[in-house]
């Protein structure tokens with residue numbers, strides 16, 4: 088996911104839109120139990136101010152995991168937004184650096200995925216989960232454990 092800053096400067100375009108699809112190669116922490124399924128789409132706008140590149144973007148992908156209460160497989164669309172600055176020399180500790188006029192969005196996108204992806208998902212917000220004694224899925228009705 089490269090934005091060619093020299094090309095933008097050359098064409099006199101200081102604001103431009105981008106759209107990429109890519110396959111996430113990083114690892115999500117395994118305890119999340121959630122994986123990204125299929126390509127990640129990234130789109131947004133880049134604005135050039137001097138040598139600084141301001142990026143506002145949105146990330147969309149499908150996530151797959153187990154409901155944290157009943158362990159059913161859950162698939163859903165997930166999206167988040169991110170805003171970052173790419174600079175040639177770091178002025179702020181949150182800045183991303185770029186060289187040779189090429190902004191590679193990958194690290195910013197992967198950081199945004201890691202910080203925004205949910206750590207637990209549910210099949211529905213009022214999922215009743217499994218009975219801790221007999222393991223029955225309580226969404227399908229009560230079990231006989233109650234004394």
Ligand SMILES: [Zn+2]
Nearest residue numbers: 154157210214
């Ligand atoms: Zn559930």
Ligand SMILES: [Zn+2]
Nearest residue numbers: 218221230232
């Ligand atoms: Zn039970």
